[in-house]
Amino acid sequence: MTTQSEPRHDPSLSAIMSERRQLINLAYRLLGSLxxxxxxxxETYARWYAMSRQQQEAIVSPGAWLTTVASxxxxxxxxxxxxxxxxxxxxxxxxxxxxxTEWISGRPGxxxxxxxxxxxxxxxxxxxxxxxxxxxxxxxxxxxxxHDVFRYAFxxxxxxxxxxxxxxxxxxxxxxxxxGASQAHAxxxxxxxxxxxxxxxxxxxxxxxxxxxxxxxxxxxxxxGGGLVSTALRPIEGGERIARYAVxxxxxxxxxxxxxxxxxxxxxxVAQQDGVTVVVMAFDVAGxxxxxxxxxxxxxxxxxxxxxxxx
Numbered sequence: 001m002t003t004q005s006e007p008r009h010d011p012s013l014s015a016i017m018s019e020r021r022q023l024i025n026l027a028y029r030l031l032g033s034l035x036x037x038x039x040x041x042x043e044t045y046a047r048w049y050a051m052s053r054q055q056q057e058a059i060v061s062p063g064a065w066l067t068t069v070a071s072x073x074x075x076x077x078x079x080x081x082x083x084x085x086x087x088x089x090x091x092x093x094x095x096x097x098x099x100x101t102e103w104i105s106g107r108p109g110x111x112x113x114x115x116x117x118x119x120x121x122x123x124x125x126x127x128x129x130x131x132x133x134x135x136x137x138x139x140x141x142x143x144x145x146x147h148d149v150f151r152y153a154f155x156x157x158x159x160x161x162x163x164x165x166x167x168x169x170x171x172x173x174x175x176x177x178x179x180g181a182s183q184a185h186a187x188x189x190x191x192x193x194x195x196x197x198x199x200x201x202x203x204x205x206x207x208x209x210x211x212x213x214x215x216x217x218x219x220x221x222x223x224x225g226g227g228l229v230s231t232a233l234r235p236i237e238g239g240e241r242i243a244r245y246a247v248x249x250x251x252x253x254x255x256x257x258x259x260x261x262x263x264x265x266x267x268x269x270v271a272q273q274d275g276v277t278v279v280v281m282a283f284d285v286a287g288x289x290x291x292x293x294x295x296x297x298x299x300x301x302x303x304x305x306x307x308x309x310x311x
Contacts, residue, residue, distance in 0.1 A: 019062070019063045019066050020041060021120075024038065026070060026071065026074075028097075029125060030075075030078065031077060032094030033094065034097065036077065040070055040077070044066055047069055048062070048069075075160075075161065078142070089226060090226070091235065093127075096294075097264050097304060098263070099121070099265075100118055121262075126264050128282075131294070132179055139161055143175065148175075187285040187286065189267065192266060193267035196267045196285075197260060199211065202214060203247070206247045208244060208247050211239075211247070212239050215239030215242055215289060216239055216290060216291045217238065217239050217240075218237070218291075219239045220293075222294050224296045224301070226301070228300065229298065257272045259272065263280055263281065266282065268283060269281040279297045
């Protein structure tokens with residue numbers, strides 16, 4: 001006997017579940033948190049299976065329905081996120097994602113590590129992009145992601161956001177300008193990889209002068225410990241201050257191993273202590289200098305990371 005708690009017997013299950021990857025990708029970009037994205041997708045499917053079979057069959061496009069519901073849940077969460085962030089200890093940085101070859105199996109809570117659940121790592125999930133998204137209003141963020149990343153028409157976006165198509169067009173345009181300004185002088189991936197490697201070597205050598213030479217004079221370094229581990233509670237500003245801070249850490253934390261890794265699809269660094277990942281660093285490179293460093297130490301945001309082979 002089929003019940004709503006046993007959706008596996010539903011003949012439409014494969015069509016419905018095939019949307020899961022799209023929903024995870026959408027929700028992560030909107031929320032900057034894989035854990036929250038997974039919760040959103042779970043809630044979206046719960047709402048689908050809470051409907052009667054007759055109600056489900058009346059929906060012309062289940063995929064569009066699922067996307068609309070997930071987007072609206074994200075919109076609500078984004079609306080309350082500012083209040084939650086005010087209570088967050090220190091700075092909040094989006095959850096960093098490893099390269100798909102290093103995705104950890106068996107995430108806490110029994111989450112599947114099936115490739116269909118993974119986030120596609122393209123330019124719309126690099127850390128600099130996500131940080132700019134964090135500065136947007138919830139409506140701007142949703143309108144921009146749905147239209148510019150997922151190619152939804154403004155008429156469809158309007159139904160989801162609850163604005164007119166013209167208003168959604170203006171929201172996306174505003175968001176696009178912010179993204180464009182932040183990426184105006186972005187370096188190539190190859191150049192970023194070279195600078196990150198040079199930064200790693202200078203850090204390991206505790207060479208302050210070399211580090212200063214790699215950092216933009218106005219560079220910023222932001223840490224996220226979530227109140228669970230120690231880190232700078234406010235961004236460190238200035239290339240020289242960042243260089244001295246890095247060397248100080250290297251001196252106070254013996255046995256720290258630095259590994260070159262891709263973080264959200266871009267060259268980054270992972271620091272391990274006794275084989276355990278303790279910080280994941282993402283970089284933003286403008287021209288020939290490192291402009292921003294984001295160091296995530298909050299262990300709740302590092303659950304997707306494995307030790308992997310050392311370089």
